[in-house]
Amino acid sequence: MSYLVIDTEGNANLEEIALIDSSGKLIYHAYTQEYSPHHPQPKPLAQIVADLRRLAQGKTLVFHHADHDLKILKQAFDQVNQDWLPNPIFCTWSAAKQCFPNLAGYSLEYLSKHLGIQLESGYFNSKLAHDASYDALFTYHLYRHLTHAQLKAQNVPNPFANSRVDNPFQHYPDETTIYQPQYQQLTATLQDIQRDPNHQSRGVVLLGEPGSGKTHLIMRVAQNLLRHNCLLFIPQPTHPDNIYHHIYSHTLESLRERVDAHHHTQLDYLIAKSFVEILKTFPQTSKTEELLSLLTADPLNLFHRLGAEGSERRRQQWQAIEKLVLRWWAEQNFLTGSTENILKGIIKYCSYRDPNRRHQIIRWLSGTDLDPEETNLIGLPPWSADLDRNTFALEGMKVIGRLSLLDRPLIIVFDQLEALGREENRDILLNFGDALKELFTRIPNSLFILNLFPDRWQHFQTQFDRATVDRLSQTVLSLDLPSLPQLQALLQSRLPSGIHLQALFTADDLSDILGQPSIRAILNRASAYYRHYINGIPLPPQVQVVPTASNLAARVQRLETELQTLKQLLIPLLPAHGPSIVLSPPLRDPSPSADLVETLDPYLRTTEAQLRAAYPQEAIIDSTADIGKLRTIGNALQGIHPLPMSTLRLGQCKLPDHLYFSDQKRVIAFIQVGPSSMYGQLNNFNQLVIAHPELQFLLLRDARLKPPSKKATATQAALAALNNSPNGKYALLTQDDRIHLELMHRMITDIQNRDLEIDLTQAVRYYLDHRDPPLIAWILGRD
Incomplete structure (x- = not known):
């Protein structure tokens, strides 16, 4: 619902009326033929009443000293045998007394001067007062000022601050008119699976640019259907060798999600x-x-x-x-x-x-x-x-x-997959495609949904088996930018009851906000304006959107990685005593930009708080997944430090999941298995340590896992042998270490998935410089 500012002139009868719309424009100004016949082109009272009824439809009516104006208007409606309007009423005089008690006066002139309100013609001029259009314009600006004052006084948190949904089990305001056809197609596909006598699984590809609301739409599905259909949320796999276990682990985590207030x-x-x-x-x-x-x-x-x-x-x-x-x-x-x-x-x-x-x-x-x-x-x-x-x-x-x-059918959602299109993740992507093909065959009664950027889906189609592509793309839904009325309704839905969007922001503000390229960008810009008006924080400059391919960042990062690989291949071929040739990464400004810090710091604080809150509840701790996360971090570090990664072998012996950093001569491994299964892997790891005295080894175990019993003498002896070796160490992965690992991985994948639109290399460098994660410092030899 929008609003209409009204000012009237007259004693008992309506002589003049002016209407200002929510953009601050004078949309109606008239004198009554019956009581102001001397003005040019007066209108019959009946026509003015009819015009007001039409223009006021669905709007809050704003007056200064509403009792006076309402008395005149109701009299006018009675005179032409019309019922008064049912619209909500807002009185700036009454609201000002609540917001600013103990002022010397509350007239429109006094309040306008006290609050510094002025039009293009200047501050309130008593000689021009009692002209309905003049008074209505000042009332409009007073109403906007009071809206800001109310939000400040109530200390309302920034309603636009949360611009992204991390997973569909979260709860955020939802403007259901947005993407309703796509939602209906998803539910219709579920019904088709339910009615199919064979309950054959089907696929949907949900396409949208970054920030378009793909995960938000799945949140709507969850909020409406979770009592009827199980929804399984599967983020990006981290390692090519554990795709099925990754999917199954996140299936179990999803099934633990609470559905109702009874837990x-x-x-x-x-x-x-x-x-x-x-x-x-x-x-x-x-x-x-x-x-x-x-x-x-x-x-x-x-x-x-x-x-x-x-x-x-x-x-x-x-x-x-x-x-x-x-x-x-x-x-x-x-x-x-x-x-x-x-x-x-x-x-x-x-x-x-x-x-x-x-x-x-x-x-x-x-x-x-x-x-x-x-x-x-x-x-x-x-x-x-x-x-x-x-x-x-x-x-x-x-x-x-x-x-x-x-x-009823399962809803299996694969999200945050964009980074799989990067060259360093091609092995994960290929194995993921094979796993999807197998799941379609083996898992009945399921709706498989892939959330992807359009260009990523084009790339995936060149990598996946044709049969997999056909099954996945039985239905392809696109999320285009909603209409302006829908976007305005979305912004309005975030505001507290009684606060109008057009009273919070000017028409120019809204033009800037709604001109952003995605829903997330619109919310972020609205958040910046809110901070500007309510918290007094300077408004960031407008960002000019340059139309580029959505995978440009990925291409640049891939090019940098390939240059580093080329360097590693060429250097061994150079003469040992020839001229020194130094290949360096492109020069970059070592100091982070203010925009990066302003974006990254709040993100890191919020995400770290979420990770610390979830730390005690995490049930599934997996070595292969942890190595996959470390591999993602290592790949992101390539823009700062050459960091070739591989694995070691010890014949046919099973080793703990590990990564070998050849330039740094360091090996890091995880042993996240049950205490009774530790000895075999641990003994093999010790042999590897002995076989490579030139390397440094670190074996980690999550501190939340049960330690081996003191009665397990063989395991205890193997741990002691590792810690007593000159080049090996066993340690617990503490809560802080775990948070660093998860936070860096989340930051990197969010940047790669364009959920966080900042430069990856600068963000990683900023994290290393300002948070100094001990595990990464050890890998880089900074310990």
Whole structure:
């Protein structure tokens, strides 16, 4: 709803009226024929009333001293037998008394002079007062001033500050008219899968430039459908060798997301609704009929009506549930590989309400080898030390997909994938494409959604198998910039009730804001104007948008990487005692720009706070994923330091996941396995340390993982041997170290995915200079 500023002149009867619209323009000025006939071209009162009714439709009416104006206007409406308008009313006189108590006066003249309000003609001139158009213009500016004052007094947080959705389980204001056709197409595709007798999975490619709102649209899907469909959010894989496990791990993390105020998770909903359908397939006894009646009324009674936590009754009830589910599973010929144990783990997860037990079971479901004491507590068997994590992960995804056949289709969203188009990530991209092809074949009843930039999708099509491309692109949806009215509605939806967008910003402000190239850029510019008006922070200059290919940043970074590679190939070919030739990266200003600091500092503070809050809840800690993150950081460092990376071998022995930095002669490894599985990898690692006395080795283990028992003498001896070696060290990856690793990786991928539009090399250099992460310092030999 917009607003209309009105000023009237007259005693008992309406003689003159002026209307100012929300842009500050005089859109109507008239004298009444009945009471001001001496003015040129007066209008009949009936016409003025009709014009006001038309122009005021759907708007808040703003007056100074509203009682006086309303008395005159209502009299005019009565005189022509018209009902008064139902519009909301705002009185600047009353609002000024609340915002600025104890002033000497509250007349329009006094307030305008007190607040320094002026028009092009100057400050308020009493000789020109009592002209409706003159007074209305000052009332318009007073109203805008009062809007700013109200926001300052109420200390309202910047409503435009959050311009991006990191994952669809977050909650942000949503203007549902934006991309509603695309939303409807997504839900229609889900219905098609549901109605398909074969429940064949389908693909959707959701295309949009950076900041267009792809993840935000998926957030709308989650907010509306999470009680009915499980939504799995899968970010970019980090390593070519663990694609399936990456997808499965994030599937488990997504299934832990809460759906309602009672802390029921997506996995709770899936099991509860699936079990009702399974129960219906068996011959009914009096006991099962009673249970079926209870669960049909509300499937979530499964968690609240089967006995108290820890009681014998609850234990027996859940044992019976497990038996029935496994029997049904066997009858469907689904018992293959690890599926029986995975299904048992899912049921066990749902049987507990204790978050610590659930946390342990999620780790177990991810294939983590828990300590025997932990597996005994949760009543699940240990995994084999030879478990193939990717094969296991695919089995886990099949279990989730088959459970969904008893409920509704899964929504599997792959997001933040743009960096996979970079040359250094080509191996990840190719393996990811192969994994998608396999998932389409193996996982039924699923809607696969890929969120991508248009140019990235063009590139992916040249890399993926043709069959994969065809399955993914069954539906292609584009998110173009919404219309101006939709964008204005989006900005208005962010504001507190009663605050008008056009009162906060001028017409020129809105022209600048709405002229930005994406929704995110529009919100960021609105945020800058808000800080300017409400917090007094200078407004950043307008950024001229230069039309370039959206992958320009990626091409520049790729070129720099290839130049460094060329350098590494050429230098060994140069004569040992010939003229010295030095190849250097392009010269850059070592000091970061003010714009970079202004953008990066708040981002780092906010993201670090999120990571620290999530640190205790993280359930799945994976060595391969951690090495993948470190590899991403290493690639980003190439613009500052030549950092060739590879791996070492020790015959056929299994080594901890690691990276070898040949120029620095350093090796860093992670051993994020269960305590009982540490010895084999640790012993092999020690042999590697002995075999390479010229290198320095660092073996890390996340501090949240259970340490090896003191009774595990062989493991303890191997750790001591590593720490006593001249070139090896074992250490815990502390919370601060973990935050540095995750924060640097998040910053780099956000820049590569253009969620954070700043220069990558400058950002990495700024992080190193101002945060000095110890792990990176060790790799670079700065320790």
